Every structure is written in C-alpha cells, then in structure tokens.
Amino acid sequence: MRPFQYTKAETAQAALQAQATQTSYLGGGTNLVDLMKEDVARPERLIDVSSLQYDQVSSNENGGLSLGAMMSNAETANHVDIRKKYPLLSMAMLSAATPQIRNMATNGGNLLQRTRCPYFFETSMPCNKREPGSGCGARNGMNALHAIFGYSDSCIATHPSDMCVALAAIGAQVEVIGENGKSRKIDFSDFHRLPGDQPEKDTVLEAGELITAIHLDAPVFADNYYYLKIRERSSYAFALISVAAGFQLNGGTITKAGLAMGGVAHKPWKLREAEKFLKGKAPKLEHFEQAAEIEMAEAKPFKDNEYKVEMGKKAIVRALTQAYERTA
Structure with a gap:
C-alpha cells in the first residue's frame, strides 16, 4: 500500500x-x-x-423513509421500519458479503462500490476502468462473470452491489452535497452510469460531492417481494445474477411492479419492459415467463457468459413466483 x-x-x-x-x-x-x-x-x-451525523432513518416528504449515508448496512437492513416497510431492501442487504462486512460497510459506500472484474484488480492486465486507454482485457479474455446488457467496447464489467439492485426495483433518490455547500437529489436510476467511452466513471457524482442520504419512495412492495441471489457459494460471494422483484396486487391483478437485476450490467439493470408487461396482468406463471422472455431478448452475451441468458430468464420467473407465494 x-x-x-x-x-x-x-x-x-x-x-x-x-x-x-x-x-x-x-x-x-x-x-x-x-x-x-x-x-x-x-x-x-x-x-x-x-462520524458525520448522517446516521439515522427518518421520514421524508415522499411518504417514504430516508437512510443516512453513514449508517452501516447491518443497521439499515435490521432497522424495524426497513424490515416492515421495505422488506425487499432488507432481504437484499442481508444477502451481501458477511455479517462482519455488513457491520462496517456504509450505505453511501455501498453505492460507490467498484466492480469485481478480475482484470480491474490485476494491475498487470489492461483495464480501461483502472487505466483509461489501456484496453479491456475481458472482452477477448475470461468473461464468464461479465455483462450481457449495456456494455461498450471500452468495458464489459458488472456492478457488484445487492443493495443497489433492490433500490433500483423499489425507487429512490440519492442526496449529495457539493463543495459549494449546496445539496442536490439524483434519481437512483440516473445515479450509476453505463460505461460508454468513460468506464472509469461509475456514477454521475461531480468532483468532491459527498453522499448524505438515500430517499426511498413510498413503500408499495411490502407484501409481495423477493430477492434472489445466484452465486457460486453462499457466503462472501458476489452474484452471478440477482433479481429484486416486488409487485402490488389489487383484486388478483398486478397494479405495479418493480424489477431489477444485478450481475448483468455496469449498473443495476432496471427491467422496465417486464414491469410494463406485468401491469394489469394476473400473477401467473405464464405471465412471469413472458415477462422474462421479453426482458432477456435484448441480452448480448460473450463466449463465456452465454449461460446468463437462460439463467436470467429462470431467475426472473423464480423471483416473481417467490414474491407471489408470500401471500398466495
């Protein structure tokens, strides 16, 4: 060091x-x-x-809750109001890493995690994210763990966070404060970037900005939710693919759905087409399968990660099924 x-x-x-x-x-x-x-x-x-005083859960103007950026992941996931109103977020956060790491990791830091791409960590290998202009070793190298959506010629790495996948599904804003002392709020779907030709930039944060809070939208998925994480081992492993699924039911019909995937893109991947398809549909297996087919049709895998397409379809269906079975 x-x-x-x-x-x-x-x-x-x-x-x-x-x-x-x-x-x-x-x-x-x-x-x-x-x-x-x-x-x-x-x-x-x-x-x-x-030690900054951004370490509480509080109510916000959206009818939801705000999470202090300096709270630990463990404190947040186990907070009584988070478990009650946002169980999908709690479930996702408790699937991450180990209890020891969750006790240390902060909410703000979780949003800023860097990729676990092995070419990023190995300084002898080319990586545009680590050293812009050096090339992407993964494109023609070992890419079994890499992106199938939203990548570019410059980078095919994936985002590692579980918390962020759940936030993408339920809806949130990130509040930051800049060097001028003024704060701004960024919609969570806009907070992380796709790589484009600047993969070294993971987020839209400007120089010196500090994350102070995460504002959650009003809770709507407290009854039907599930976070599915497929990984190579049950502890201290990042997702090959993960799915955060939540939906709201009224009279046997889905009135709103929130879906996102992890392990498939440079940022948490929002499943917008599947969400649109499911609205107004009955929570049936055939509809879940159709939603998965619609979303995964745009996947563009590499030679080593073609398995993620079929795995992704089954993961979406399983997460939706598990979410429905909570109240079926």
Whole structure:
C-alpha cells in the first residue's frame, strides 16, 4: 500500500473543504481499503467521514423513509421500519458479503462500490476502468462473470452491489452535497452510469460531492417481494445474477411492479419492459415467463457468459413466483 495522509472530518463542511485532487472519502473502507492494498486505488489523502451525523432513518416528504449515508448496512437492513416497510431492501442487504462486512460497510459506500472484474484488480492486465486507454482485457479474455446488457467496447464489467439492485426495483433518490455547500437529489436510476467511452466513471457524482442520504419512495412492495441471489457459494460471494422483484396486487391483478437485476450490467439493470408487461396482468406463471422472455431478448452475451441468458430468464420467473407465494 502506498503512503497517504489521513484526516478525520468532524463536519460535512470540513470534509468538503478538505477535498482535493487524489483525495477520497472513507466510510467503512470495506472496498476502498482493499483496492488500495491491491494498488488499484491510489489516493494521496483519505478524509474519514464515518462520524458525520448522517446516521439515522427518518421520514421524508415522499411518504417514504430516508437512510443516512453513514449508517452501516447491518443497521439499515435490521432497522424495524426497513424490515416492515421495505422488506425487499432488507432481504437484499442481508444477502451481501458477511455479517462482519455488513457491520462496517456504509450505505453511501455501498453505492460507490467498484466492480469485481478480475482484470480491474490485476494491475498487470489492461483495464480501461483502472487505466483509461489501456484496453479491456475481458472482452477477448475470461468473461464468464461479465455483462450481457449495456456494455461498450471500452468495458464489459458488472456492478457488484445487492443493495443497489433492490433500490433500483423499489425507487429512490440519492442526496449529495457539493463543495459549494449546496445539496442536490439524483434519481437512483440516473445515479450509476453505463460505461460508454468513460468506464472509469461509475456514477454521475461531480468532483468532491459527498453522499448524505438515500430517499426511498413510498413503500408499495411490502407484501409481495423477493430477492434472489445466484452465486457460486453462499457466503462472501458476489452474484452471478440477482433479481429484486416486488409487485402490488389489487383484486388478483398486478397494479405495479418493480424489477431489477444485478450481475448483468455496469449498473443495476432496471427491467422496465417486464414491469410494463406485468401491469394489469394476473400473477401467473405464464405471465412471469413472458415477462422474462421479453426482458432477456435484448441480452448480448460473450463466449463465456452465454449461460446468463437462460439463467436470467429462470431467475426472473423464480423471483416473481417467490414474491407471489408470500401471500398466495
């Protein structure tokens, strides 16, 4: 690990004023410190923001709840109001990593996780995300774990977060504060970027901006929900494919659906066409299968990850089925 300066910020303003080139905010450090050890991330200065007072769950103007960015994933997932009103989010967060990591990782940091692409972590290999212009080793290399949607010639990496897949399904906004002290809210669907020709940029955050809260939309999927995570082992493994599924029923008809996938794109992948198809339909297996076929028809796999297409179809159907069986 390279040498760096460390500053512990007591206020948000102090953290913002300390921001400069080659500076990173430090929350729980469960991803950033690993990247520093591997010489992938090379900040010259860390600003510790873990003690800032963004550590509560509160009601918001949308009729939902707001999550402090400095709350741990464990505190958030186990909060009584989250478990009651947003069980899909709780279920997704509790599927991530290990209890020890969830106790350390923060909500804001979870949104900023970097990809687990092995070419990104291996500094001897080309990676446009780590070193822009060096090439993408995965395109013609080992790409069994990589994207089947939304990738570009520059990058085929996937986003690793479970929490973010659930947030994409239920709807949220991310609040950030900038160097000028002004805050802004970003719709969650716009927060993460597709790679395009700048895969080094994971989000739309501007230089120095600090995440302060995640605002959840009013709860609608508290009864019919399921988070399915398919992985190679049951602990400390990232999803090959995951599906966050929730829907609202009225008189045996789906009036609203929220669906997103993980492990398939550079960002949490919102299943908009499947959501549209399911609205007004009965929660039947045939409709779930049709929704899966519609969504996965646009997949463009590589030589090693063709399995994700069929796996994705079955995962969507299974997640929707499990969501329905909660109240069937």
